[in-house]
Amino acid sequence: MKHPLLALALAPLGLWAAFVLPDTLAGNPGFWDWRRTLVILSGIFSLWWMSAGILLAGRPGWLERRFGGLDKIYRLHRNIGIGAGVFVFMHWMLEWLPKKLSRLVWLPEQVRGPKGPKDWWISLAKDVGEWAGYILLAMVVIALIRRIPYRWFRLLHKGFGAVFVAGAFHGLLLMPGNFWQQPLGWLTALLAAAGLIPALLSLANRIGRRRQYPARIESLQRHADHVLELVCRPYKGWPGHAAGQFLFIDFGRPGEGAHPFTIASAWDPQQGTLTLAIKELGDLTRQLPHQLEPGQAVRLEGPYGQFDFGLAEPVDRDKAGHPQIWVAGGIGITPFLARMEVLAKQVAAQPEIDLFYCSRQAGSFPDNLEARCQAAGVRLHHQLTSRDGPLAASEITGRLKSGSSVWFCGPAEWGNTLEKTLRSAGLPTPAFHREAFEFR
Secondary structure (H helix, E strand, C coil), rough: CHHHHHHHHHHHHHHHHHHHHHHHHCCCCCCHHHHHHHHHHHHHHHHHHHHHHHHCCCHHHHHHHHHHHHHHHHHHHEEEEEHHHHHHHHHHHHHHHHHHHCCCCCCHHHHHCCCCCCHHHHHHHHHHHHHHHHHHHHHHHHHHHCCCHHHHHHHHHCCCHHHHHHHHHHHHCCCCHHHHHHHHHHHHHHHHHHHHHHHHHHCCCCCCCCEEEEEEEEEEECCCCCCEEEEEEEEECCCCCEEEEEEEEEECCCCEEEEEECCCCCCCCCCCCCCEEEEEHHHHHHHHHHHHCCCCCCEEEEEECCCCCCCCCCCHCCCCCCCEEEEEEHHHHHHHHHHHHHHHCCCCCCCCEEEEEEECCCCCCCCHHHHHHHHCCCCCCEHHHHHHCCHHHHHHHCCCCCCEEEEEEECHHHHHHHHHHHHCCCHHHHEEEECCCCCC
């Protein structure tokens, strides 16, 4: 699906326009009628988007394949979460603001019919929904503030399962009765029911449990450029991984949970180990060299991702031996290290590959990069940015050929700029592949 956010907006809007709007217009609606209609519509949108967001958070394999990897799913999850927050805010303002303006005589007074007996369940649904909305808005703001430590973000974010259950209870109980006689009501209930499963799994801390494997640390090596090279051995069950995939690793620190890292080695069942290269960028990664030791138990979850150099997209993978351009910055070299291990062992003809690698200085991780490239048949273009400055995009565009694909792993801003430049140079959009590791 090329535009999932647009589809997620147009689907409920189209159903509303087809099945609800005609009856609304037939009633010659006034201001307060339109306000009630928009309150209901914004609530429907909120529930659809919250349901979609929590479905993605459940890490289902079929959705990972559909959207191009878990990193892409989490980026979409983040955008859906922001959208859900916007719709919840609209729902709240449409409910609250007109009443306040009416009391100030800035809007016509709302004419109400006679009140019936108080319904306890309706009152409860209103109160639960109001507080769930406040909490959701706070969680969206917290998620966008990068200064908040990940461990606090993670603990608060896990509470979204309870917020979703409360929001679904509010929305379904207050949905007008005639909605249950049309597709909009059925699909809203179906989405809410589908979201209930990952919500309960999240509250029970069972998301990803089937893809978790115990392991131990075999060895540690700290490089001069503050990169920790970590070799792990899964005890049993690890299904293997394709070069370029990533995993989550839990070091057993209370409150931290698991963190994602690209696997820097190919999988060899006989050897039975995998390598991670961890750059010291935050509080956790700076402390790891002082807290980890060989023999320590860890938990792996994965593998995930489709940055795997596999044959899937016809636009850049329709011919054997199609040329590839790899672009890596700093620790972004890790998926290419794993791929070079695979290529070095292959006997068949290999594609033409150019690797553009940018590091601040000589002697940076990884060791023996030139020898690794030579063994894999990869042409290395190593740019020392402290000496030579940033890599010019023209050097990459100059290597583009018919059928080329570009594989990028590095800083997000650089990737955005490079993608625009290469697309303007004629590279098809699906031929640019990248990881999206900004999960927050």
